[in-house]
Amino acid sequence: MVFFSIIRQLIKALAIIAGGAVLLMMGITVIDVLLRLFGTGITGAYDLVRACGVVAVACALPYLTAVKGHIAIExxxxxxxxxxxxxxxSLLRLSALAIFGxxxxxxxxxxxxLxxxxxxxxxxxxxxxxxxMLVSFNFILMMIVFLYHLTHPGREFIKP
Incomplete structure (x- = not known):
């Protein structure tokens, strides 16, 4: 289905953004620490790292949900x-749909x-x-994946 294909591509792109945000967090932190050795630093490094952390987690969640990477109640x-x-x-996914909704x-x-x-x-x-708003957008994608998993039990939305 074209809709799910577009959502898959969007989720994969967001996973790449999540990885980039982690790399950016690491880079900012390393550069800030090195600059502090010379008595200076990056203005707003803490704010940037916090924002990148949110971007990394929010953008990774739909991919993690799509590949069924969450820890199940084994x-x-x-x-x-x-x-x-x-x-x-099904009960867990319906509950997740309600909570994330x-x-x-x-x-x-x-x-x-804000x-x-x-x-x-x-x-x-x-x-x-x-x-x-970014987090809520990613939650919408997660809910689409939950719906897919409800209608296609046992199948991943994206193959890892």
Whole structure:
């Protein structure tokens, strides 16, 4: 299906962005530490590392969900029959859909509130509204993957 193909490509692109954010966090930290040896540093390094951390985690979550990389409740899974596993998996995914649905709406609203208030990073002065909006966007992608897994039990959305 074309829709799922587009979502797969988007999730893969976000996974690359997540990896880049981790590399950027490492680079900023190393350069900041080295510069501090010479009595200076990167202004706003803490803010940049925090933002990159959020980007890394938020953008990696849809990929992790798509490849079923989360730790399952193995103890319970092994105790259940095939039908029991299917029921347990479906209940967990439906619960996740509800939880992430609420979180998505609340994070988006929080992003709008930050935009309206003009909230910025303390040292850099850059706006922060985009952070909860980025997380909510990634949660939407996760919910699409949850729906796929509900309708296609036992299959990964993306092959690792």
């Amino acid at each position: 103890f319970f899974y092994h105790k259940c029959s095939r039908l029991g596993r299917l029921i347990l998996d 609420v979180l998505t709406v609340q994070l988006y609203r929080h992003g709008l509130a 935009l309206a208030s003009g909230e910025v990073f303390p040292n850099l002065g850059l706006p922060v509204f985009w952070i909860p």
